[in-house]
Amino acid sequence: DSGVTQTPKHLITATGQRVTLRCSPRSGDLSVYWYQQSLDQGLQFLIQYYNGEERAKGNILERFSAQQFPDLHSELNLSSLELGDSALYFCASSARAGRTDTQYFGPGTRLTVL
């Protein structure tokens, strides 16, 4: 158990819908990262937040957005969903945002878009 929790574990929805994925980092960790794992794209970094502020952005679509709240939990919002958005979404956390910090991953949320 990494100490990172993600809810829900599974999500099934239809095209065009909007969903919110939630992540609680390990106690004391200030950085939260979101990754997408799909069969065709592999594991891709989406976005990082550090202590409530956006720190780095990866291959995140404009239809997707995220935020980190004062209690440090984070939410990833996915809107106008398409079939290709079906994937496993991982959240990770680290103590800070330094180059040697270890990222601890949550169990993931499996999103299925029908």
Place this chain on the structure above:
Amino acid sequence: GNSVTQMEGPVTLSEEAFLTINCTYTATGYPSLFWYVQYPGEGLQLLLKATKADDKGSNKGFEATYRKETTSFHLEKGSVQVSDSAVYFCALGGEYSSASKIIFGSGTRLSIRP
């Protein structure tokens, strides 16, 4: 841009065999290097890491040495067990102090026969 290339799977070995999974990287600066493991139905777990050239990361009998001259971080284990069956990801990250997104390789699926 930065990238990670790891050997294609799947890799199938007999129990107690020697394991090598090759990983090479392309990066500017001084990245940290990681191996993550994903067991069936689970999230990613950090297996080992190295933060500078010539560092050796080790954990659970696995080892990898950060070789700057060959830009490699090959994963090795002297005697694999059935419980090592999983997908292994080589990853690069922490290149800059202010942004520590991780770039993952495509993953290598390892199956160990009893």
